[in-house]
Amino acid sequence: MSASVTANVYSSHxxxxxxxxxQGKATGPxxxxxxxxxxxxxxWIKENTPDVIFLIYNDHANAFSLDLxxxxxxxxxxxxxxxxxxxxxxxxxxxxxxPELAYHIVQEVIPEGFDLTIxxxxxxxxxxxxxxxxxxxxxxxxxxxxxxxAVNVVQYPIPTGERSLAxxxxxxRAIRSFPEDLNVQVWGTGGMSHQLQGPRAGLINQPWxxxxxxxxxxxxxxxxxxxxVEYLREAGSEGVELVMWLIARGAMPDMEGADAPTxxxxxxxxxxxxxxxxxxxxxx
Ligand code: DHB
Ligand code: FE
Numbered sequence: 001m002s003a004s005v006t007a008n009v010y011s012s013h014x015x016x017x018x019x020x021x022x023q024g025k026a027t028g029p030x031x032x033x034x035x036x037x038x039x040x041x042x043x044w045i046k047e048n049t050p051d052v053i054f055l056i057y058n059d060h061a062n063a064f065s066l067d068l069x070x071x072x073x074x075x076x077x078x079x080x081x082x083x084x085x086x087x088x089x090x091x092x093x094x095x096x097x098x099p100e101l102a103y104h105i106v107q108e109v110i111p112e113g114f115d116l117t118i119x120x121x122x123x124x125x126x127x128x129x130x131x132x133x134x135x136x137x138x139x140x141x142x143x144x145x146x147x148x149x150a151v152n153v154v155q156y157p158i159p160t161g162e163r164s165l166a167x168x169x170x171x172x173r174a175i176r177s178f179p180e181d182l183n184v185q186v187w188g189t190g191g192m193s194h195q196l197q198g199p200r201a202g203l204i205n206q207p208w209x210x211x212x213x214x215x216x217x218x219x220x221x222x223x224x225x226x227x228x229v230e231y232l233r234e235a236g237s238e239g240v241e242l243v244m245w246l247i248a249r250g251a252m253p254d255m256e257g258a259d260a261p262t263x264x265x266x267x268x269x270x271x272x273x274x275x276x277x278x279x280x281x282x283x284x
Pocket of ligand 2: 238
């Protein structure tokens with residue numbers, strides 16, 4: 001009896017998507033093509049609701065400010081309130097955690113050399129809630145517990161690609177050694193190319209994003225050697241969020257010798273707000 005990583009879900013986490021859905025305005029020529037890309041995913045997750053989601057995202061100075069910047073923070077609490085990002089908390093259900101699995105991961109991964117920050121009280125921002133909304137719509141309660149895993153991609157130095165992939169592998173091993181039959185999905189959020197500030201604000205790089213998706217699927221090892229300078233140059237200052245997708249990818253069982261994952265769904269749409277939206281579902 002042990003837990004397994006059954007799938008990866010990757011998604012951008014553009015806050016305007018949440019604002020549009022929350023206000024009942026996510027229709028019409030601007031939003032329809034984007035929402036259509038998540039219809040398959042919503043149907044898929046109804047059939048494939050996991051027992052737990054391990055959700056890798058970045059906090060955007062909501063739970064953590066420049067006063068305290070953990071590189072890797074794991075939410076070990078039983079519940080995670082929705083952060084107020086300036087307009088009141090999003091009207092979505094609070095997120096319930098899975099302290100037993102979260103602490104198991106802490107106990108396995110820290111001795112492997114990844115100094116996770118243990119966060120018992122954590123408010124979660126759009127980085128975590130937008131992908132939940134895109135996948136599950138607007139339920140009264142989220143259908144399963146979520147372990148938040150926040151990564152610093154705001155204040156340099158940020159984690160390298162190599163370290164991100166290696167961390168993902170350690171997380172995958174930890175999940176698979178949890179002595180309970182849990183179906184765990186590992187989600188990676190953020191990206192794709194976008195820059196929200198400065199002279200290059202609005203930058204989007206479609207060929208680069210699609211090459212990133214190709215390589216994330218087929219050759220994450222090579223992809224992990226890309227330096228943060230290339231993310232910055234090619235995908236923009238907030239495009240560096242994509243390094244978190246390597247953590248999620250590392251947790252898949254093919255990294256430990258199992259068969260390559262199956263691409264269940266792949267979607268790319270430009271733009272939502274200032275961002276290229278990428279979305280991918282990989283099944284183990
Ligand atoms: C936008 C995208 C993000 O990833 C984010 O965290 C904030 C804003 C945007 O496109 O507006
Ligand atoms: Fe972001």
